Amino acid sequence: MAxxxxxxxxxxxxxxxxxxxxxxxxxxxxxxxxxxxPVQTAPPQQPTTQSAYAPKKSRTAGAQNLIDSLTxxxxxxxxxxxxxxxxxxxxxxxxxxxxxxxxLKIMNTINFTLMAGVGLLLLCGGFFxxxxxxxxxxxxxxxxxxxxxxHL
Numbered sequence: 001m002a003x004x005x006x007x008x009x010x011x012x013x014x015x016x017x018x019x020x021x022x023x024x025x026x027x028x029x030x031x032x033x034x035x036x037x038p039v040q041t042a043p044p045q046q047p048t049t050q051s052a053y054a055p056k057k058s059r060t061a062g063a064q065n066l067i068d069s070l071t072x073x074x075x076x077x078x079x080x081x082x083x084x085x086x087x088x089x090x091x092x093x094x095x096x097x098x099x100x101x102x103x104l105k106i107m108n109t110i111n112f113t114l115m116a117g118v119g120l121l122l123l124c125g126g127f128f129x130x131x132x133x134x135x136x137x138x139x140x141x142x143x144x145x146x147x148x149x150x151h152l
Contacts, residue, residue: 076125083118119147
């Protein structure tokens with residue numbers, strides 16, 4: 001780096017000096033030439049075929065995701081609430097219908113189907129939901145088995 005002139009007094013400032021020896025003005029920081037930007041190369045293209053070392057996606061992963069979502073806590077709670085509510089409504093309506101009518105058979109079918117469905121949902125939730133506490137899972141299995149046994 002060559003010696004520079006002071007911007008205030010015009011005196012010569014030696015290399016490495018922080019102040020002008022003639023007037024004491026601070027030396028502005030030298031403007032350095034920016035280093036050339038590194039040449040960026042494109043990342044190597046990933047092969048379109050799967051590597052022998054890469055984990056292969058199995059078809060069971062999709063099925064497991066479906067089972068996990070169908071037996072999640074939210075689905076179990078909503079299914080239990082909605083199924084029991086509609087089955088109860090069908091049972092109450094059936095109490096006001098005449099014996100042997102088609103409407104009563106329909107209401108009994110709705111009640112049976114929904115209660116058996118809720119029992120199956122509880123049973124499957126108990127078996128397949130690995131996130132829930134083991135005692136909750138046992139309770140789901142027992143409740144589901146009792147509902148299915150009662151309605152089948």
